[in-house]
Amino acid sequence: MSPCSICKSYSMEEVIARMQDEKNGIPIRTVKSFLTKIPSVFSGSEIVQWLIKNLDIEDPVEALHLGTLMAAHGYFFPISDHVLTLKDDGTFYRFQSLCLSPSAVYLCKRTMQNKARLELADYEAESLARLQRAFARKWEFIFMQAEAQAKVDKKRDKIERKILDSQERAFWDVHRPVPGCVNTTEVDIKKSSRMKNPHKTRKSVYGLQNDIRTHSPTHTPAPEAKQPTEEELQHQITFWQLQLDRHRLKMSKVAESLVGYTEQYFEYDPFLTPPDPSNPWISDDTTLWELEASKEPGQQRVKRWAFGIDEVLKDPVGREQFLKFLESEFSSENLRFWLAVQEVKKRPIREVPTRVQEIWQEFLAPGAPSAINVDSKSYGKTTQNIKDPGRYAFEDAQEHIYKLMKSDSYSRFIRSSAYQELLQAKKKKSKNLF
Amino acid sequence: MRSPLSPEMATQEVPLNETLAHLKTESETLKLKLEEERAKLHDVELHQVAEKVEGLGQFVMKTRRTLKGHGNKVLCMDWCKDKRRIVSSSQDGKVIVWDAFTTNKEHAVTMPCTWVMACAYAPSGCAVACGGLDNKCSVYPLSLDKNENLAAKKKSVAMHTNYLSACSFTNSDMQILTSSGDGTCALWDVESGQLLQSFHGHAADVLCLDLAPSETGNTFVSGGCDKKANVWDMRSGQCIQSFETHESDINSVRYYPSGDAFASGSDDATCRLYDLRADREVAIYSKESIIFGVSSVDFSLSGRLLFGGYNDYTINVWDVLKGTRVSILFGHENRVSTLRVSPDGTAFCTGSWDHTLRIWA
Numbered sequence: 057m058s059p060c061s062i063c064k065s066y067s068m069e070e071v072i073a074r075m076q077d078e079k080n081g082i083p084i085r086t087v088k089s090f091l092t093k094i095p096s097v098f099s100g101s102e103i104v105q106w107l108i109k110n111l112d113i114e115d116p117v118e119a120l121h122l123g124t125l126m127a128a129h130g131y132f133f134p135i136s137d138h139v140l141t142l143k144d145d146g147t148f149y150r151f152q153s154l155c156l157s158p159s160a161v162y163l164c165k166r167t168m169q170n171k172a173r174l175e176l177a178d179y180e181a182e183s184l185a186r187l188q189r190a191f192a193r194k195w196e197f198i199f200m201q202a203e204a205q206a207k208v209d210k211k212r213d214k215i216e217r218k219i220l221d222s223q224e225r226a227f228w229d230v231h232r233p234v235p236g237c238v239n240t241t242e243v244d245i246k247k248s249s250r251m252k253n254p255h256k257t258r259k260s261v262y263g264l265q266n267d268i269r270t271h272s273p274t275h276t277p278a279p280e281a282k283q284p285t286e287e288e289l290q291h292q293i294t295f296w297q298l299q300l301d302r303h304r305l306k307m308s309k310v311a312e313s314l315v316g317y318t319e320q321y322f323e324y325d326p327f328l329t330p331p332d333p334s335n336p337w338i339s340d341d342t343t344l345w346e347l348e349a350s351k352e353p354g355q356q357r358v359k360r361w362a363f364g365i366d367e368v369l370k371d372p373v374g375r376e377q378f379l380k381f382l383e384s385e386f387s388s389e390n391l392r393f394w395l396a397v398q399e400v401k402k403r404p405i406r407e408v409p410t411r412v413q414e415i416w417q418e419f420l421a422p423g424a425p426s427a428i429n430v431d432s433k434s435y436g437k438t439t440q441n442i443k444d445p446g447r448y449a450f451e452d453a454q455e456h457i458y459k460l461m462k463s464d465s466y467s468r469f470i471r472s473s474a475y476q477e478l479l480q481a482k483k484k485k486s487k488n489l490f
Numbered sequence: 491m492r493s494p495l496s497p498e499m500a501t502q503e504v505p506l507n508e509t510l511a512h513l514k515t516e517s518e519t520l521k522l523k524l525e526e527e528r529a530k531l532h533d534v535e536l537h538q539v540a541e542k543v544e545g546l547g548q549f550v551m552k553t554r555r556t557l558k559g560h561g562n563k564v565l566c567m568d569w570c571k572d573k574r575r576i577v578s579s580s581q582d583g584k585v586i587v588w589d590a591f592t593t594n595k596e597h598a599v600t601m602p603c604t605w606v607m608a609c610a611y612a613p614s615g616c617a618v619a620c621g622g623l624d625n626k627c628s629v630y631p632l633s634l635d636k637n638e639n640l641a642a643k644k645k646s647v648a649m650h651t652n653y654l655s656a657c658s659f660t661n662s663d664m665q666i667l668t669s670s671g672d673g674t675c676a677l678w679d680v681e682s683g684q685l686l687q688s689f690h691g692h693a694a695d696v697l698c699l700d701l702a703p704s705e706t707g708n709t710f711v712s713g714g715c716d717k718k719a720n721v722w723d724m725r726s727g728q729c730i731q732s733f734e735t736h737e738s739d740i741n742s743v744r745y746y747p748s749g750d751a752f753a754s755g756s757d758d759a760t761c762r763l764y765d766l767r768a769d770r771e772v773a774i775y776s777k778e779s780i781i782f783g784v785s786s787v788d789f790s791l792s793g794r795l796l797f798g799g800y801n802d803y804t805i806n807v808w809d810v811l812k813g814t815r816v817s818i819l820f821g822h823e824n825r826v827s828t829l830r831v832s833p834d835g836t837a838f839c840t841g842s843w844d845h846t847l848r849i850w851a
Contacts, residue, residue: 245605289510289513295732299732299769304528307770311534311538314793317747317750317792325795326790327851328794335836338554342591366706402661402662402665406682
């Protein structure tokens with residue numbers, strides 16, 4: 057079963073346009089009620105069924121949730137309720153006038169403001185064009201509606217008036233929601249501030265009024281990127297050239313590696329393998345955390361140290377055991393150096409020069425008490441670096457030592473009886489329990 | 491190269507435009523060539539290789555704790571290394587530290603600005619950092635004395651020229667990494683407030699960042715409104731890898747636990763997986779019925795599950811290897827704005843515009 061490929065129809069407007077399609081959309085009809093006609097409606101169940109069928113939804117609960125969001129945003133509304141939710145029954149709904157839908161409201165207002173000089177920013181023009189494409193023939197209708205809004209109430213026939221009134225009421229239900237209902241016109245300030253203060257250079261006169269708060273709830277149009285300078289282009293070219301020289305792995309190799317990693321850690325993932333004794337959040341019992349905090353590591357934890365040197369280095373108990381083992385062999389200077397360099401990178405910048413000197417004296421200076429062996433290239437570089445000591449003074453030396461530890465000390469540790477004992481320890485214990 | 495000034499300015503402009511056009515073409519040609527090279531190694535899809543992996547069963551994930559106390563939209567949260575405490579920040583300027591296990595509030599501080607979009611817990615558990623519309627990142631040491639006024643000890647660390655979108659301590663209480671609406675990321679020394687390194691390269695607001703989990707690495711990834719995800723070398727300040735396949739803002743980036751890949755969540759309603767060794771996008775997580783943007787993503791401990799918080803109030807759980815959705819979680823009554831898995835992977839926490847935080851397991 058292959059995963060769904062990316063569907064182009066991710067924006068709300070496009071889904072709504074599909075729902076309103078004459079051929080494949082939801083059938084809209086006039087319902088005859090006692091003494092009156094209810095024009096231009098469809099039922100909640102019809103919406104749910106349409107969503108399930110057309111958006112490949114398996115669970116009606118999901119369809120109901122999505123439909124409710126569409127109602128909350130004001131794309132269609134229950135004709136007899138101020139609370140904008142979707143019910144999977146015979147309740148009647150009506151489409152919002154395209155002109156009063158969230159993004160159309162904004163764009164229509166903008167259009168009307170600058171009718172003479174239609175100076176929209178590029179991305180606005182793009183949005184306008186997109187909406188126009190989506191709504192094709194209905195665009196004329198939208199424009200008419202927009203003008204109707206601005207003008208004083210025209211004489212309309214009763215049915216049309218009924219529809220318009222309900223749409224206008226629904227509009228306000230979205231913008232001034234009933235207490236307890238979500239105000240879907242609220243925007244993320246990170247996105248809205250970009251729309252008000254367009255990035256860098258702009259060509260158009262863009263005097264947005266403060267009261268325009270709405271934009272597409274699902275898709276913020278991209279800001280216009282400024283034109284790059286010569287320097288920036290040179291920089292880009294250098295970057296692309298470097299990227300081209302990069303060594304890449306084949307997908308098959310990478311995929312095997314990803315699969316291998318997740319398989320290896322499957323038993324450590326509490327969402328996949330319930331932790332022993334229990335997940336504290338589910339059982340309300342913190343034993344798991346107490347065991348982890350104790351100095352005695354469990355078998356599963358010890359087993360993990362064998363996955364790679366990083367596992368030993370990132371587990372404080374693992375580090376301790378590794379150090380203890382190396383000290384027993386009188387070969388701990390590499391690890392101590394590595395740990396000291398990690399420490400110095402964590403210090404405030406003020407302390408760095410002193411610490412760097414201390415490390416140099418202890419590990420690298422001629423006659424150092426814990427002399428480590430680094431290759432001559434790294435040694436030369438480090439000697440230069442400590443003249444103007446920064447946090448990365450020992451970077452080359454540390455990298456060399458890390459590789460050495462990985463291939464030498466670490467493998468010895470994992471093969472050592474000390475490690476094997478730790479691995480067996482818990483096993484024996486649990487055997488005794490049974 | 492610019493020619494010296496001469497009376498005929500009109501003729502001088504032509505070579506300059508030509509140079510720019512020429513450079514632009516060169517840059518675009520190289521970019522296309524790179525895409526070709528990347529595509530050459532695309533011999534198989536991840537989900538095809540994953541066919542041999544056993545399918546995941548049904549999940550029973552529920553809200554195990556609900557944290558109520560914020561008076562407005564929750565915008566950000568972070569876990570403490572002790573696996574149970576969290577810090578959260580909201581639109582009304584409140585930053586709260588909770589013991590999520592007991593749901594007790596332990597500390598609260600009111601920032602002088604609204605929209606506190608970023609907050610982070612220090613590795614020691616003794617401080618929190620936060621910021622937002624004030625364009626700064628401030629550090630508050632957490633006192634054991636609950637009566638002490640936290641605001642008094644506040645330390646201003648980072649200064650940007652636009653809103654702070656994200657912040658993270660490195661593996662030390664002494665350095666903070668920040669991202670901002672000013673299009674840059676920066677590394678700061680907490681004690682002195684000194685700028686240690688700045689990262690330029692995004693063409694628009696940077697919305698998110700994540701530090702690589704390696705013990706030895708000095709890299710991090712950032713995502714922005716320019717639809718790009720950039721990987722940076724913290725030491726040199728250089729962008730070392732860049733990915734541009736999303737169709738809209740990247741709201742969240744998170745490393746895969748091994749550090750060899752990272753996931754992103756975007757306003758284009760998709761999550762994507764990028765592998766650093768293959769140097770390309772290797773999976774897309776999307777569905778026709780998901781039309782709202784992803785605000786935040788995080789992996790389960792093994793990297794098998796990807797949790798996504800969406801603007802349609804739901805959480806979608808994805809099988810990273812097979813590319814399918816394994817679960818959809820309802821519960822929040824407004825957008826999910828932030829999502830993080832706990833340090834030991836036993837739960838994940840979501841924060842929402844519905845003013846609450848929920849712990850799921």
